[in-house]
Amino acid sequence: MGTLAEEILSRRVGRQVHAGETVVADVDFAFAHDVTGPLAIKAFAELDMPVWDPARIAFTFDHVMPANTVAAAELHRQIREFCSEQGVTNVLAEGICHQVLVERGIAAPGGVVVGADSHSTTYGAMGCFATGLGSTDIGVTFATGRTWFRVPETVHIDVHGEPAPGVQAKDIALSVIRRVGAEGADYCAVEWSGETVAAMHMDERLTLCNLSVDFGAKAGLVEPDAVTFAYTGGRGQEVHPSNPRYARTLEVDASAIRPQVAVHPAIDNVQDIDDVAGTPLDEVFIGSCTNGRLSDLALAASFLEGREVHPRTRTVIVPSSRRVYMDALEAGYIETFARAGALVMNPGCGPCLGRQHGVLGPGERAMTTSNRNYPGRMGSPEAFIYLASPAVAAASALRGAITDPAEVR
Amino acid sequence: MGRVFKFGNGISTDAIMPGRYNVTTDFDSLRKGCFIEARPDFVTTVQPGDVIVAGRNFGCGSSREHAPLSIKQNGVACVVAQSFARIFYRNAVNIGLPVIRCAELYDAVADGDDCSVDVRTGAIVSGERTFAGEPPSGVALTIMEYGSLLEMIKARGWAALEAANVS
Ligand code: SF4
Numbered sequence: 001m002g003t004l005a006e007e008i009l010s011r012r013v014g015r016q017v018h019a020g021e022t023v024v025a026d027v028d029f030a031f032a033h034d035v036t037g038p039l040a041i042k043a044f045a046e047l048d049m050p051v052w053d054p055a056r057i058a059f060t061f062d063h064v065m066p067a068n069t070v071a072a073a074e075l076h077r078q079i080r081e082f083c084s085e086q087g088v089t090n091v092l093a094e095g096i097c098h099q100v101l102v103e104r105g106i107a108a109p110g111g112v113v114v115g116a117d118s119h120s121t122t123y124g125a126m127g128c129f130a131t132g133l134g135s136t137d138i139g140v141t142f143a144t145g146r147t148w149f150r151v152p153e154t155v156h157i158d159v160h161g162e163p164a165p166g167v168q169a170k171d172i173a174l175s176v177i178r179r180v181g182a183e184g185a186d187y188c189a190v191e192w193s194g195e196t197v198a199a200m201h202m203d204e205r206l207t208l209c210n211l212s213v214d215f216g217a218k219a220g221l222v223e224p225d226a227v228t229f230a231y232t233g234g235r236g237q238e239v240h241p242s243n244p245r246y247a248r249t250l251e252v253d254a255s256a257i258r259p260q261v262a263v264h265p266a267i268d269n270v271q272d273i274d275d276v277a278g279t280p281l282d283e284v285f286i287g288s289c290t291n292g293r294l295s296d297l298a299l300a301a302s303f304l305e306g307r308e309v310h311p312r313t314r315t316v317i318v319p320s321s322r323r324v325y326m327d328a329l330e331a332g333y334i335e336t337f338a339r340a341g342a343l344v345m346n347p348g349c350g351p352c353l354g355r356q357h358g359v360l361g362p363g364e365r366a367m368t369t370s371n372r373n374y375p376g377r378m379g380s381p382e383a384f385i386y387l388a389s390p391a392v393a394a395a396s397a398l399r400g401a402i403t404d405p406a407e408v409r
Numbered sequence: 410m411g412r413v414f415k416f417g418n419g420i421s422t423d424a425i426m427p428g429r430y431n432v433t434t435d436f437d438s439l440r441k442g443c444f445i446e447a448r449p450d451f452v453t454t455v456q457p458g459d460v461i462v463a464g465r466n467f468g469c470g471s472s473r474e475h476a477p478l479s480i481k482q483n484g485v486a487c488v489v490a491q492s493f494a495r496i497f498y499r500n501a502v503n504i505g506l507p508v509i510r511c512a513e514l515y516d517a518v519a520d521g522d523d524c525s526v527d528v529r530t531g532a533i534v535s536g537e538r539t540f541a542g543e544p545p546s547g548v549a550l551t552i553m554e555y556g557s558l559l560e561m562i563k564a565r566g567w568a569a570l571e572a573a574n575v576s
Pocket of ligand 1: 349
C-alpha cells in the first residue's frame with residue numbers, strides 16, 4: 001500500500017512504511033564525482049572502516065575533466081589514489097555521472113541509489129528511489145552500505161495530451177516549475193505519470209526526473225513499464241503504486257504547453273518563448289545531465305544541418321557520455337555541428353557549472369539546456385542565463401537570439 | 410551575542426560558494442570562499458557567533474557540502490531561515506552547523522542587529538524581542554546530540570537511529 005516511493009522503501013526495509021517515518025535502508029549503489037568525491041573520501045577516512053563493497057561504488061570524473069588547473073588535477077589524483085587503495089574499479093572518466101551510470105545499469109526498477117550530487121534524482125526514471133546527498137552522507141554510505149531516509153510525501157503529476165511539435169520533456173518540467181515554484185516539491189517525491197509520460201522514451205523520462213530536484217524534490221520517479229524493462233534488458237523488479245495517497249496531484253495538459261524558457265535569475269521565473277523571443281545571445285550551450293543525450297543531439301542536429309550558427313553566438317555542444325558521443329558521431333551529428341560552426345567538447349558537464357570552459361563574462365547572455373540559472377552559475381555573477389530545451393537552444397543558436405523553434409523549421 | 414548577516418530568498422549554494430571555488434578540501438580555503446562573489450566583505454567582517462538570517466529556500470541547488478562547510482568554518486553560530494533546501498539542511502546537520510527554521514525573524518531584523526540563538530530550543534533573541542524558531546527534531550536532533558553524523562556513526566553506528574526509533 002502506498003506511493004511508488006513508499007512501495008520501494010517498504011520493500012527495502014521489509015515492512016510497510018509511510019510518509020513521515022524515518023528508515024535506515026540498504027542502498028544498491030553509491031557514487032561521488034570529482035567535485036564532491038574528495039570531501040566524501042575525507043569523511044570516509046575519519047570513520048576508519050573498510051569500504052562496504054567496492055563493486056557498488058563509483059567515482060566519476062566529469063565536472064572538471066580533463067583537469068584545467070593544478071588544484072583540480074590534485075583532487076583527481078586523490079580520488080585515483082583512494083580508488084586504487086580501496087579496490088574501487090569504477091573510476092569513470094567518460095562523461096556525466098548521471099548518464100554514464102545509467103548506461104552502466106547501476107539503477108534498476110525497485111532499487112535504491114544515492115549519489116553525492118543533487119541531480120541523482122535522475123535515476124528515478126528507471127523506477128528506483130534515487131536521491132542526492134552531501135559528501136559526508138556518501139562517505140558514511142561508502143563505509144556502511146546504508147543511509148537514512150525520511151519517507152517522503154509524494155506530489156503526483158499526471159500529464160496528458162500530445163505535446164506540440166518542438167515541445168519536449170524539458171518544457172513540460174519547466175511548465176510545472178512555473179506553476180509550483182522552486183520549492184513546490186520540497187522534501188517530497190515526485191511521481192511523473194499519465195499517458196504522455198507513458199509514451200515517452202527513456203531520454204525524456206530521465207529529463208523529467210533530473211529536473212525534479214530543481215523544484216525541491218528528494219526523488220523523481222516514473223513507474224516502471226515496458227519501456228523501462230526494455231531499457232534495462234529485463235533487470236529490476238516490478239513495482240507499482242498501490243492505493244497511493246498523494247500529498248497533491250497536479251494535472252498537466254501537455255498539448256497546451258508552449259516552448260518554455262526559465263529566465264535569469266531563478267528556475268521558477270519561467271515564461272513562454274513568445275515573451276522572451278528576440279533576446280540576443282552571446283552563448284548557447286547544448287548538453288548537461290538534463291539534455292545532453294542522443295535524442296537531444298539528434299534534435300539539435302536537425303536544426304543545424306546545412307546551416308551555420310549566428311556569428312555573435314558561440315555555440316558549445318557537449319555529449320553527455322562517451323557512448324552518446326560515439327553514437328552521435330556515427331549518426332553524423334558531430335560533423336553537422338562542426339560544419340555549423342559549433343564547438344563540440346569532450347563528454348562531461350561542460351559549461352554547466354562555469355568551472356571549465358564556456359565561462360560567461362559580465363553582462364553576457366547565455367541560453368543553456370542545463371538546469372540552473374542562478375547568478376554566477378556559469379561564470380560572472382553579472383551574466384544572464386536562460387534555460388530551455390535543445391530545440392529552442394538550437395533554433396536560438398542559428399538566429400543569435402532567443403527563437404521559437406517553429407520559426408526556424 | 411552575535412550580529413545578523415542578512416540574506417534574501419533563494420540563496421543558492423552557487424551564491425554561498427561558486428563552483429569555481431570548490432577546488433579544494435582544505436577547510437581554511439573553503440572558509441575564504443564563503444559568499445566570495447555574492448558578498449565579498451562577508452569573510453572579512455563576520456565574527457564567531459554571528460548569525461545568518463535568510464528568507465526562503467536557503468541553500469538551494471547543488472549538493473556540494475563545501476557551502477555549509479564554508480559557513481561553519483567562519484564561526485557562524487547558526488543559520489536562521491524561513492525555509493531550507495533539503496540537501497543543504499541535511500548537510501548542515503551532518504557537519505554540525507546549526508540550522509533553525511523561523512518564519513518571523515526575517516522581516517523583523519536588519520543587517521548588524523544583535524542576535525543570539527539557542528540551537529536546542531530554537532529560541533531567538535534580538536534586542537528586546539524574542540522569536541520562536543523551530544527546534545531540531547528527529548534525526549537532526551539525534552545527530553546534533555553527537556555533534557555530527559561522523560561522530561554518531563563512530564559512537565553507535567546506525568543503531569543510534571534505529572534503536573532510538575527516530576521519526
Ligand atoms: S551537467 Fe551540470 S547539473 Fe549535471 S551533474 Fe554536471 S554540473 Fe551538475
